[in-house]
Amino acid sequence: MKRKLFVDKSCLMCDSFGKYIELKKGKNIKVLNIEEIEEELEIDGMVYKSDNDSYYGVEALIEVIKDIKELNYIYKVLLITPKRLRRFLYSKLSGNREIVSKLFKIIKPKS
Secondary structure, three states: OOEEEEEOOOOHHHHHHHHHHHHHHOOOEEEEEHHHOOOOOOOOOOEEEEOOEEEEOHHHHHHHHHHHOOOHHHHHHHHHOOHHHHHHHHHHHHHOHHHHHHHHHHHOOOO
């Protein structure tokens, strides 16, 4: 089964992460809009489907980073962060992603 990452493509931060994943592992991981997911979910964040497993939220982020074998420093930081804290931080970021995305637009360096 081809791996699939579902992100909110209307969110600048989420879409940028999706584009980064496509750039690094485009043949192995298909990035889709969260609205294209087949099942009804009560989650506010990304979803990663790999083989027969599904990961949600920060666990999806951890698994994607592990699978692309890039961003090892973020992977290690996430692993040593207590699970409750990383879930809390992820829920705050994902719940306020429109505001966070606007901040990224403001501080994004010009090319």
